Amino acid sequence: MTTRRRLSTDDRRAELLEAGKRLFAEAAFDHIRTGDLARLTGTSTGLLYHYFGHKRGYYVATMRHVADEVLAATTPPPDAPLLPAVAGALDRFLAYVTAHEAIYRALMRGGIGSDAEVQAIVESVRRALVDRVAERLPTPADAFATLRIYGWIGFVEFVVMDWLETRSVPAEALPPLLLDALLRILRPKES
Numbered sequence: 224m225t226t227r228r229r230l231s232t233d234d235r236r237a238e239l240l241e242a243g244k245r246l247f248a249e250a251a252f253d254h255i256r257t258g259d260l261a262r263l264t265g266t267s268t269g270l271l272y273h274y275f276g277h278k279r280g281y282y283v284a285t286m287r288h289v290a291d292e293v294l295a296a297t298t299p300p301p302d303a304p305l306l307p308a309v310a311g312a313l314d315r316f317l318a319y320v321t322a323h324e325a326i327y328r329a330l331m332r333g334g335i336g337s338d339a340e341v342q343a344i345v346e347s348v349r350r351a352l353v354d355r356v357a358e359r360l361p362t363p364a365d366a367f368a369t370l371r372i373y374g375w376i377g378f379v380e381f382v383v384m385d386w387l388e389t390r391s392v393p394a395e396a397l398p399p400l401l402l403d404a405l406l407r408i409l410r411p412k413e414s
């Protein structure tokens with residue numbers, strides 16, 4: 224019989240969230256039973272309930288964990304100007320979604336339909352990304368600039384999801400394409 228080493232509360236929760244990334248990437252929320260979650264994570268149902276309340280709580284916490292990883296992966300250096308900051312963030316974002324493709328799809332498409340809490344998580348990531356771009360503009364972003372950046376974030380999401388499906392262009396072609404789209408969107412309106 225093998226014994227599991229005793230982990231701190233934070234370490235155990237992190238371990239369960241990493242397991243959740245694998246589980247919810249491989250199967251839809253509705254196809255996984257709570258007992259299966261416990262067995263596949265090597266823990267008890269009671270422990271899952273202790274940390275997450277219920278299966279949906281575990282799912283939502285896992286999606287929040289993925290969203291936090293996306294934000295962490297795309298965080299630019301504090302003083303980076305707009306173009307290098309966005310270019311670097313795009314490179315890191317694409318590296319993340321390529322390495323974690325299935326769980327990223329689950330986050331964006333939702334494993335339990337359009338769950339309001341998961342959609343709020345995705346929306347909070349979008350707003351944080353909009354703020355990151357807006358704070359690097361040469362002049363303060365007005366409502367129109369903010370709206371254009373928000374639209375660009377949606378464009379990035381759709382292009383990347385399509386690229387994950389088709390791989391129609393080389394991965395290295397995406398960052399320049401996406402950066403060019405941002406520059407075009409932010410270009411001042413000509414009178």
